[in-house]
Amino acid sequence: MNRFLLCVTLFSSSLAHAELPNVSLSVGAQTQVVTGRDFDLVGNDDHFMRLRLGAAYALHPPVGRLDLEAAYVDGLKSSTLHQAMKAQLGLRGFEVGALYRYPLHRHLEPYARLGTGYDWGVLVVGEGRLEETVANPFGSALFGAQLPMQLADRGTKDPSVVFDLGVGYTLRPEYAFHRLTPKTASPLPPDSVPNQAVDFGSLGLSGITYRLQLALRI
Amino acid sequence: MMRSLFLLGLFLAFSCGTRGALYTAPIQPLGLVATSSALVLVVPENRRAVIIHPDEPAPRTASLSEGARIAVSVPGSELVAVLAGSSKSPVVDLVDASSGSVITLPSPGAFDTIHFSPNGRIGVLTYLAGKTKPELAARNLNEVGVLDAETFALTRLQLDTESLSPRAVVFGPSEDSRQLIAVTFERGVAIFDAFRPGLPARRVPIRAPGGAEDSSVLEALFSENGRWLFIRASRLDEVIAVELTSVEGAIPAASVNFIGSGRGLTDIELPPPGSPEGIIAVYTGSQEAVFLDATGIAENLAQVSLPPKVSSARPFSGSQLLLFAPGAPEVVAWNVADGRTGSAKLEGALSQPALFSGMGRALFSHSTTTPSAGGGPALSVFSVDDSAPNRLRAYVQSIQLRAPAAAQASDEASGTLFFAGRDEQTVVTLKVRSLELSEATLDADVAELFFLPARGILAAVHSTSAFGDLTLIDPDRFDRAEAKRLRDFGLSGELDRPNPELVP
Numbered sequence: 001m002n003r004f005l006l007c008v009t010l011f012s013s014s015l016a017h018a019e020l021p022n023v024s025l026s027v028g029a030q031t032q033v034v035t036g037r038d039f040d041l042v043g044n045d046d047h048f049m050r051l052r053l054g055a056a057y058a059l060h061p062p063v064g065r066l067d068l069e070a071a072y073v074d075g076l077k078s079s080t081l082h083q084a085m086k087a088q089l090g091l092r093g094f095e096v097g098a099l100y101r102y103p104l105h106r107h108l109e110p111y112a113r114l115g116t117g118y119d120w121g122v123l124v125v126g127e128g129r130l131e132e133t134v135a136n137p138f139g140s141a142l143f144g145a146q147l148p149m150q151l152a153d154r155g156t157k158d159p160s161v162v163f164d165l166g167v168g169y170t171l172r173p174e175y176a177f178h179r180l181t182p183k184t185a186s187p188l189p190p191d192s193v194p195n196q197a198v199d200f201g202s203l204g205l206s207g208i209t210y211r212l213q214l215a216l217r218i
Numbered sequence: 219m220m221r222s223l224f225l226l227g228l229f230l231a232f233s234c235g236t237r238g239a240l241y242t243a244p245i246q247p248l249g250l251v252a253t254s255s256a257l258v259l260v261v262p263e264n265r266r267a268v269i270i271h272p273d274e275p276a277p278r279t280a281s282l283s284e285g286a287r288i289a290v291s292v293p294g295s296e297l298v299a300v301l302a303g304s305s306k307s308p309v310v311d312l313v314d315a316s317s318g319s320v321i322t323l324p325s326p327g328a329f330d331t332i333h334f335s336p337n338g339r340i341g342v343l344t345y346l347a348g349k350t351k352p353e354l355a356a357r358n359l360n361e362v363g364v365l366d367a368e369t370f371a372l373t374r375l376q377l378d379t380e381s382l383s384p385r386a387v388v389f390g391p392s393e394d395s396r397q398l399i400a401v402t403f404e405r406g407v408a409i410f411d412a413f414r415p416g417l418p419a420r421r422v423p424i425r426a427p428g429g430a431e432d433s434s435v436l437e438a439l440f441s442e443n444g445r446w447l448f449i450r451a452s453r454l455d456e457v458i459a460v461e462l463t464s465v466e467g468a469i470p471a472a473s474v475n476f477i478g479s480g481r482g483l484t485d486i487e488l489p490p491p492g493s494p495e496g497i498i499a500v501y502t503g504s505q506e507a508v509f510l511d512a513t514g515i516a517e518n519l520a521q522v523s524l525p526p527k528v529s530s531a532r533p534f535s536g537s538q539l540l541l542f543a544p545g546a547p548e549v550v551a552w553n554v555a556d557g558r559t560g561s562a563k564l565e566g567a568l569s570q571p572a573l574f575s576g577m578g579r580a581l582f583s584h585s586t587t588t589p590s591a592g593g594g595p596a597l598s599v600f601s602v603d604d605s606a607p608n609r610l611r612a613y614v615q616s617i618q619l620r621a622p623a624a625a626q627a628s629d630e631a632s633g634t635l636f637f638a639g640r641d642e643q644t645v646v647t648l649k650v651r652s653l654e655l656s657e658a659t660l661d662a663d664v665a666e667l668f669f670l671p672a673r674g675i676l677a678a679v680h681s682t683s684a685f686g687d688l689t690l691i692d693p694d695r696f697d698r699a700e701a702k703r704l705r706d707f708g709l710s711g712e713l714d715r716p717n718p719e720l721v722p
Binding site (some may be wrong): 035037038040041043044045046047079080081082083084104125126129130178179182183191192193194195196197198199200201202203208 | 236237238240241242243245276277278357554570660683684685688689691698699701703705706710711712714715
């Protein structure tokens with residue numbers, strides 16, 4: 001009971017002293033470094049860059065800022081397999097997170113972020129000769145800095161453009177591609193011989209993550 | 219702060235990484251190998267064997283040594299022997315298709331091929347003269363490897379012949395205390411006991427009597443009791459009968475006889491089981507087949523005149539031999555025990571027959587037939603009625619085909635022949651006894667057929683993909699809905715391959 005009353009008191013206090021909440025919209029690139037050799041199936045290098053579209057809602061605790069983020073992330077990596085066909089991995093999903101930033105300077109706000117989400121990995125070999133979609137949750141932790149640049153100089157409530165650079169780690173369970181089957185653009189005739197799945201094995205996608213994005217904070 | 223950001227950027231830039239070699243090289247799997255219950259595809263570039271069991275949901279994989287170059291199934295077992303390793307560190311991988319386990323044996327040489335005895339107990343590894351290895355400055359082609367598939371012992375044996383390279387490996391009858399093996403070379407034969415590879419081989423050089431020129435060994439056969447080795451050689455119309463006399467603690471001694479008086483020796487074949495010691499010789503010059511006494515004491519034990527061009531003999535049914543000529547239409551059945559014969563002229567040139575000895579049937583495939591038979595491809599079913607006391611009555615029944623039979627497999631136990639025409643998607647089942655036909659059309663052209671007797675499943679291999687493409691179907695039901703197609707199964711386990719930079 002006492003803890004509950006304490007939380008209510010603090011929250012009421014923050015509301016009493018807070019400025020109007022900030023909303024930010026962001027676009028950027030989120031890249032994961034995957035060093036496992038199995039990733040060479042789809043990559044000529046170890047970087048898996050994906051587009052990130054996000055939105056955040058800022059809370060104003062007594063110290064710093066707490067951004068509640070949500071984002072859609074999507075990317076594709078492909079390469080040639082055994083000089084014969086293309087192998088492609090699409091990874092798209094949603095993530096939510098909480099980012100705590102501290103306004104160290106007018107143009108510098110270091111932050112720490114924790115996030116979680118859900119990804120769909122689509123492995124396609126030979127443009128549909130074999131394909132499978134596997135979904136997994138993930139978790140991530142980032143440290144970085146935001147550099148806000150106000151568009152006008154009339155006060156702290158003015159809109160600003162924010163450069164965001166963060167580095168951390170994303171932890172994912174292995175993507176088990178155990179049932180790749182042919183996928184064709186048009187439906188197969190009803191009496192086609194059924195296809196049996198091919199087991200490709202498991203792909204590890206955990207690794208160092210860094211993001212570079214541009215946000216509009218209003 | 220800026221310095222830290224710069225260093226961080228450098229770290230990220232230099233951690234780009236490059237693509238390793240796991241997925242960059244083209245892959246060329248070795249041909250499919252069948253055991254009684256599974257199919258095995260060896261992918262040398264990926265160091266992997268893909269094992270297909272018809273009743274499992276997906277193919278399994280087994281890791282192999284690098285440099286796999288040939289895969290051979292071991293008769294009477296679920297093992298597949300793979301010659302692998304480098305020229306300096308050769309190995310033999312024995313893959314158990316039922317469990318997926320692999321036993322790796324160091325090999326005494328980087329051999330090119332392996333031959334197994336009919337019971338699968340002994341394997342003989344030899345070189346092929348035409349398969350040079352640029353990384354080796356020299357090779358002794360007179361050395362062989364002897365593999366005991368029960369004890370997994372692999373032993374080197376030096377044959378010390380005067381010839382350059384082996385041509386064929388011939389296995390004697392399976393005995394409790396010995397397994398005689400003859401390795402033929404161009405100028406002779408080397409005989410050894412696989413159960414005692416430490417004993418020096420017995421060398422038998424071949425030379426025509428009174429002739430200065432050497433003869434090359436064309437064919438060799440052990441007699442049913444292992445007492446004789448019969449050899450057919452070039453420039454010789456006589457059959458060379460090598461009598462093997464047991465010697466305590468050593469390889470049998472060999473004494474050489476030249477037997478037979480016909481002209482144009484083209485084939486030798488063992489007589490029917492239970493016959494006295496002898497050999498069947500086929501002569502195209504004197505147009506006869508002769509049952510020769512191995513000792514040379516009796517002139518001929520039996521003899522039959524043949525039509526022109528008949529040049530080959532095969533055991534047929536009971537005491538009967540089948541005599542025919544690839545490329546000619548005549549077929550003769552000869553009962554060696556009582557001398558009765560029967561012959562027929564088929565409607566087209568012959569290929570090598572598919573024999574169903576237990577049912578007394580021989581099937582010949584024709585690409586074209588005579589105009590009276592329609593002119594197109596056909597399958598001739600040859601059989602013999604031996605109820606008449608003084609002759610054999612030969613029967614020929616014809617199965618018309620849409621395309622020449624290109625892929626073929628058989629199940630001797632049930633008397634069934636499976637085949638598919640050239641560029642055809644249809645697989646046909648022929649019950650040899652009743653000549654009942656059934657067929658199923660698959661989704662791609664059939665290039666090769668395998669029958670897995672332990673599972674009763676037919677595997678039709680398609681040539682649409684270098685990574686493997688086949689259909690598994692039950693030939694008793696031929697239901698497409700219950701069949702299974704496996705495409706690109708050679709890519710199984712692609713994500714679970716060991717990193718070549720870490721694996722020795």
